[in-house]
Amino acid sequence: RLDSVSFFRSEVRLCQSLRASLKSVADMPRALSRLALNRGGPRDLGALRAGFEAARAIAELFAAAALPAELAAALAAIKALPEALAGHLSEALDDELPLIKRDGGFVRTGYHAELDEMRALRDESRKVIAGLERSLIEETGIRSLKIRHNNVLGYYIEVTANHHSIMTGSDGAKARFIHRQTMANAMRFTTTELAELESKIANAADRALSIELAAFDRLTAEVVGEADSIRAGAEALAALDVSAALALLSESEGWCRPTVDASLAFEIVGGRHPVVEQALRRSGEGPFVANDCDLSPESGAKAGAIWLLTGPNMGGKSTFLRQNALIAILAQTGSFVPAQSAHIGVVDRLFSRVGASDDLARGRSTFMVEMVETAAILNQAGERALVILDEIGRGTATFDGLSIAWAAVEYLHEKNRCRAIFATHFHEMTALAGKLPRLHNVTMRVKEWEGDVVFLHEVGKGAADRSYGVQVARLAGLPEAVVARAREVLHQLEEGEVSGKTNRLVDDLPLFSVAVKREAPKPVKSDALGEALVAINPDEMTPREALEALYRLKGLASR
Structure with missing residues (x-):
């Protein structure tokens, strides 16, 4: 697959021509399945014809x-598609096809002579009767001859009394024209031809x-008889489609060709998230x-x-x-990956425990769901697995969660022995690296700047000493009094002034603290540059x- 993607990247015109041809291809396997199960319609045959x-x-x-x-294998499968069936479908099917076969009108004009005749009788019966009338006038020489219709006799030939001798004057005329x-x-007379025509007109639609x-x-x-070759051809078209699509995507997004082998390597240089990257570009956020x-x-x-990410x-x-x-998955599907370079040893299983959700229908809390999924990972991950775990243990008490996360990392290291990234806010776990x-x-x-936090989104060696949760809460819009009180409580907890009990904190509950202290206005930062700019009147x-x-x-800006 990687060779296929590389080929299309080097053959841009061929790739574009292929994409243009593939636009007319419908879902051939689905159409084939519907027809094989006798649930198909004319449009399913049309889908195969287009394919x-x-x-x-x-x-x-x-x-x-x-x-x-x-x-090359895909092209061989495409060439093996049944040409006779393809020609038959093109010959038999009309350009515009109904959804349901009972609606009719899907067979092309000229394919079946009797069908064309029945359609002509159904749709142009007056013209057919007029043509027969002209031929009888020429045969008998009676210019006043008419073919008429009523509910009693149906279609009949009518001549004036003066011309009846022509219709009954000989044995041949009597045999031909039935009184x-x-x-x-x-x-009034009829003929065997007129009687047959009347019956055909009546039954033409059916x-x-x-x-x-x-x-x-x-x-x-015929289609079902060629099901295997059609299915193989459809898979070949799909292989061409996915390779060409991945080539266009990798070219436009600047992706690289990964090295995938049987080692245990996992080295990504300059890796990016393909979805987030496009979202940032569209929103213009950098x-x-x-x-x-x-x-x-x-x-x-x-x-x-194992990387412990704080x-x-x-x-x-x-x-x-x-x-x-995602980079691991893309690489093993044969796609280029969003990175400067990538070397990935084959991953046999990818385990993910990210996000938080409950399962109320089964009586499982958020923490229970998290533990069930973590248990599945620890019981099944092998040396070739890739595991990503995000904040294991956050749904319970601090020490319980820390203990579970600590033990899970040790188990991954000693028992599973797999490649893993473990994100956590339990900074005490960084001691495990020793x-x-x-x-x-x-x-x-x-970076911290004037009391705010600036996220650099860069991964580097080392460990974080803080989670900056209070700063994030402020960015989210929590009331200033709540943020200020949170800072006080955090400071007391970090200084160890509350050892085992929360008596001092309860004495100054946030509820009463907010009642006594009105929400303090946000400090106004001095801005000499802004003040000087406001004072300028350019018109004077x-x-x-x-x-x-x-x-x-x-000068003010450079200070």
Whole structure:
């Protein structure tokens, strides 16, 4: 697949022509299944016809190309599609097809002579009767001869009484014209031909539909008889489609060709999340920050590494977890990947425990669901697995959660021995890096500026000492009094002033604290540059004064 994608990246015009041809191809396997189960309609046959026509055009496109193995096999399967069936469908099916076969009208004019006749009788019966009338006038020479119709006699031939001798004057005329009724001034006759025509007109619609249904059944039987070759051809078209699509995507997004082998390597340089990157580009929020990830075994080691990822809320931990899992999946589907380079040893299973959700229908809390999923990972992950775990243990008491997360990391390291990224807010776990040789601490970097936190979204070696939850809460819009009180409580907890009990905190409950202290206004930062800019009235300034003011503003900005 990677060779196929590379081929289409180098053959841009061929790739574009292929994409244009594939646009007319419907879902051939679905149409084939519906027809095989006797649930199909004319449009399913039409879908196969369109697929055959596109396959013929695609085979001509690749006739002179030197193709990689996957594309060469696909082209062989396309050429093996039944040409006789394709020609039969094109010959038999009309351009516009109804949804249901009982509606009729899907067989092409000229395909079946009797069907064309029945349709003519059904749709143009007056013209047929007029034509027969003209032929009888020429045969008898009676210019006043008329073919009429009533509910009693049906269709009949009417002549005036003066011409009855022509109709009955000989044995041949009597045998040809059968007398039906004598009137005062006219006589009425019929013929075997007219009687047959009347019956055909009456039954033309039913007969036309039965002919079309029989044709549909024959075509369906032919299609089912060629089911294996059609299915193989459809899979070949799908292989061409996915390879061409991945080539266009990788070219437009700047993806690289990964190296996929039988090792335990997992080295991503400049990896990006494909979905988040596009979302940022569309919203104009700036470029995506690429990050490296190396879970490859160290020299002499027989198992991959585990990264313990710490960092603030909103720092990008979950995005980093997901992007590496997506890169592994993309690489093993044969796609180029969103990175500068990638070397991935085959991953036999990918385990993910990200996000929070409950299962009320089964009586499972959020924490219970988290534990069930974690148990499945720890019981099934092997050395070739890739595991991403996000904040295990956050749904219960702090020490319980820390204990579970601590034990889970040790189990992954000693028992599962797999490549893994473990994101957590339990900073105490970073001490494990000194105990477990394959465990490495990494963190999402941030900067603090004037009491606010700036997320750099960069992954670097080391461990975070804070989660910046209060700052994130402030960014989310929590009332300033709540944020201020949270800072006080956090400071007391960090200083160890509350050891085991919360008496001092209860004495100053946030509820009463807010009642006593009205919400303090946000501090106004001094902005000399802004004040100077507001004081300027450009309409009253000379050019020299404007130039001097510009230099003053520049001096203020550089402070």
